[in-house]
Amino acid sequence: MSALKDRMAKGLAIMLTEEDEAAAASMKPSMPTTGPGQTMQITALRKQIEDLKGELAKRDGANGATEARLKELEQQLASAATDVEISRLVEVPGRRRYMSPEKKLELRENLRHNKLVHPIVVRLMANGGLEIVSGHNRVDQYKELGRDKIRAVFEESTDDEAAASAFYANLLQSDLTDYEKYRGFKQMQERFPSITQAKMAEQSGISEAMISYILAFDDLPPEVITTLEQQPALIGSMAGKTLAGLAKTGRTAEVIAAVAQLAEGKIDQSQAVKLASAKPAKAATSAETVKIKAGKADYCVMRRASNVVRLQFKSDDEARRVQAALQKVLEAESAVFTAAQRDS
DNA sequence: AGATGCTGTATAGCATCGGA
DNA sequence: TCCGATGCTATACAGCATCT
Numbered sequence: 001m002s003a004l005k006d007r008m009a010k011g012l013a014i015m016l017t018e019e020d021e022a023a024a025a026s027m028k029p030s031m032p033t034t035g036p037g038q039t040m041q042i043t044a045l046r047k048q049i050e051d052l053k054g055e056l057a058k059r060d061g062a063n064g065a066t067e068a069r070l071k072e073l074e075q076q077l078a079s080a081a082t083d084v085e086i087s088r089l090v091e092v093p094g095r096r097r098y099m100s101p102e103k104k105l106e107l108r109e110n111l112r113h114n115k116l117v118h119p120i121v122v123r124l125m126a127n128g129g130l131e132i133v134s135g136h137n138r139v140d141q142y143k144e145l146g147r148d149k150i151r152a153v154f155e156e157s158t159d160d161e162a163a164a165s166a167f168y169a170n171l172l173q174s175d176l177t178d179y180e181k182y183r184g185f186k187q188m189q190e191r192f193p194s195i196t197q198a199k200m201a202e203q204s205g206i207s208e209a210m211i212s213y214i215l216a217f218d219d220l221p222p223e224v225i226t227t228l229e230q231q232p233a234l235i236g237s238m239a240g241k242t243l244a245g246l247a248k249t250g251r252t253a254e255v256i257a258a259v260a261q262l263a264e265g266k267i268d269q270s271q272a273v274k275l276a277s278a279k280p281a282k283a284a285t286s287a288e289t290v291k292i293k294a295g296k297a298d299y300c301v302m303r304r305a306s307n308v309v310r311l312q313f314k315s316d317d318e319a320r321r322v323q324a325a326l327q328k329v330l331e332a333e334s335a336v337f338t339a340a341q342r343d344s
Numbered sequence: 345a346g347a348t349g350c351t352g353t354a355t356a357g358c359a360t361c362g363g364a
Numbered sequence: 365t366c367c368g369a370t371g372c373t374a375t376a377c378a379g380c381a382t383c384t
Contacts, residue, residue: 178376196345196346197345197346210376210377210378211346212346212347212348213347213377215346216347236375236376237376237377238375238376238377239375241348245348269374269375
């Protein structure tokens with residue numbers, strides 16, 4: 001870490017060289033408050049940085065310290081928070097993070113009474129608009145509160161970098177649902193076709209196994225994906241992987257039905273998995289009744305239905321006597337059963 | 345490289361129980 | 365009746381080994 005960055009990290013006063021002061025002075029004055037003014041300002045700052053880079057390139061043996069200073073000036077540009085007009089903000093599809101209605105309300109009340117602690121992150125678009133990189137929900141709540149400006153920092157990045165940075169920034173939020181993580185990782189794969197799961201695991205801090213689980217959402221039926229678009233928190237990666245596996249083995253209809261019940265709140269995730277994996281019920285077997293005679297009268301009526309055998313005698317005493325005898329028979333059967341289980 | 349199975353750990357929510 | 369301890373269950377996740 002450079003000395004300057006180190007001091008920045010420690011929150012100490014930053015002493016700049018004369019050159020730095022001159023460059024920083026041109027950036028430091030507060031950003032213009034009008035849209036066109038901000039656009040001009042950002043463009044001008046970028047030009048200065050580009051010029052500086054050009055100068056560096058011309059110099060033979062430009063030293064590392066100068067380059068580091070340039071980098072820090074760029075960071076300064078990036079961290080210069082300013083108020084921007086909300087009407088200029090543009091949302092890129094797929095970048096929004098799900099937030100529950102309760103959380104939204106909490107955020108709105110927080111923002112109603114307190115200053116925005118973390119400015120949103122934006123990129124300057126060619127047409128002068130501002131693309132939201134991070135902070136969609138904060139913008140929403142500012143709109144709800146009837147405000148027309150919000151504090152923002154400008155990010156200098158390519159489309160790919162902005163997408164990656166928006167995704168990984170969102171991923172740091174622990175309340176991101178597994179389905180949203182899935183969507184994010186899918187976008188990363190589409191944008192960077194050669195990226196491996198191991199690489200995504202490294203970048204996101206999530207284990208490789210979990211990346212594999214999350215990406216298993218791919219095998220869920222389209223009907224389930226539609227439901228997840230509405231309720232992203234409905235299915236976690238574990239249940240998602242199991243249900244996806246069931247769908248792959250042809251139990252698509254069962255998976256869709258189970259998820260429908262889950263979405264209605266009738267069952268929980270584990271019950272949905274059980275429901276989707278349950279074998280079709282066998283046709284009920286009819287009960288069998290056998291009568292054991294003693295002479296002309298019935299000695300015992302034996303009835304079996306499913307896994308229940310019922311014996312009915314004429315007297316309690318006879319039932320008690322047979323029960324003791326049956327116990328010995330069943331204990332012997334149990335030994336046979338155990339041996340058979342062991343051999344199979 | 346990626347998928348899968350298994351084990352172990354952590355955490356949250358909930359129900360139950362017993363003592364104050 | 366209240367409150368803390370305890371146990372159970374569901375869920376999430378990591379790590380490891382093994383298979384495709």
